[in-house]
Each structure stands twice: as C-alpha cells, then as structure tokens.
Amino acid sequence: MSKNYMPEVAKMLGVEIGEEFDILVNETEMLVHGPYKIMDNAIVDYVGCKTKDLLYGLLTGEYTLQKRPWRPKEGGWFYHIYGNGGGVTPQFFNFNNVYDLALLNMGNCFPTEEAAEAAVPEMLAKFEEIKKGVRK
Known part of the structure; x- marks a missing residue:
C-alpha cells in the first residue's frame, strides 16, 4: 500500500489537515466555493465536494492559498x-x-x-x- 502524502502537502502549503482557507487565482480573485480544506485524500470545498484540480493548481503555482484569520473554537x-x-x-x-x-x-x-x-x-x-x- 502506498503512503498518503496529504499531511506533508498540507504542511508544505502552510495549513493543517481540516483547517479552512481560501484559494486565489492570480493572487487577486477568490474562488467562490470556499472555504476549502485539505482532508486525508483531497481538497474539499464548503459542501465537502472533493477536487484534485485545486491541489494541482496550488502545487504548480496557478492558485495561491490564503489562510483565514485565526478564530477561537467553542470551548477552546x-x-x-x-x-x-x-x-x-x-x-x-x-x-x-x-x-x-x-x-x-x-x-x-x-x-x-x-x-x-x-x-x-x-x-x-x-x-x-x-x-x-x-x-x-
């Protein structure tokens, strides 16, 4: 069985598995189906739809990941x-x-x-x- 590299990819992109972020095209225009999250096997949009194209775009520099401001969690x-x-x-x-x-x-x-x-x-x-x- 192959190794799952998504945790390393998330770390490389500066986010954690499950952390919400936005994706920009040309570093200015925000994609509309955010927030996005990196999960164990794909990037998912706000309703949980998986996509591999966004990951490719982030890894090749076609898209830019924009972190969302930190917010406390309930009970945190x-x-x-x-x-x-x-x-x-x-x-x-x-x-x-x-x-x-x-x-x-x-x-x-x-x-x-x-x-x-x-x-x-x-x-x-x-x-x-x-x-x-x-x-x-």
Missing part, C-alpha cells in the same frame, strides 16, 4: 487584553457568551499569550478610540 482557549492595559488573560471561548463575542468582533482574541502581548499597543490604541465616543 484564547487570550485577550484588558481594556485598562492590565494585562493579558486566558479563558475558554463560549459562542453563547456576549462578552466573548464582543472580544472576537473587535479583534481581541489571540491564539497565544505571546500574540496577545505583541498586540497590546495596537489594542490599547483601539480601546482609547472607542472610549472617545462614549465619554461625556
């Missing part, structure tokens, strides 16, 4: 920055929690503590801009 850890600059804290993400959704909406959800720490200056500037609109 994420880090966020307190509005007063009081630091970075981890917590579990809950899609039914309006606070978590607000953090996600304003871009204050990070996959690692290091990523959150790096974003502190930008987020604090964003917080100050928001506060200007609500101060009396």
Whole structure:
C-alpha cells in the first residue's frame, strides 16, 4: 500500500489537515466555493465536494492559498487584553457568551499569550478610540 502524502502537502502549503482557507487565482480573485480544506485524500470545498484540480493548481503555482484569520473554537482557549492595559488573560471561548463575542468582533482574541502581548499597543490604541465616543 502506498503512503498518503496529504499531511506533508498540507504542511508544505502552510495549513493543517481540516483547517479552512481560501484559494486565489492570480493572487487577486477568490474562488467562490470556499472555504476549502485539505482532508486525508483531497481538497474539499464548503459542501465537502472533493477536487484534485485545486491541489494541482496550488502545487504548480496557478492558485495561491490564503489562510483565514485565526478564530477561537467553542470551548477552546484564547487570550485577550484588558481594556485598562492590565494585562493579558486566558479563558475558554463560549459562542453563547456576549462578552466573548464582543472580544472576537473587535479583534481581541489571540491564539497565544505571546500574540496577545505583541498586540497590546495596537489594542490599547483601539480601546482609547472607542472610549472617545462614549465619554461625556
């Protein structure tokens, strides 16, 4: 039996098996059936239809893979920055929690503590801009 190289192909393209991404033609025009995912034996589109042509296009440079922004998973850890600059804290993400959704909406959800720490200056500037609109 032959070896399945899809995990290595996914790694080479910079994604993980099952991670969603978009595909661009000529590095500008997005294909319409995304998001796409690399699975064990093919690339699949948003409804799970398999295609080998997209893999060929990615491997030959005809298409470009564009990663989607990181988003926390339900029940998964994420880090966020307190509005007063009081630091970075981890917590579990809950899609039914309006606070978590607000953090996600304003871009204050990070996959690692290091990523959150790096974003502190930008987020604090964003917080100050928001506060200007609500101060009396």
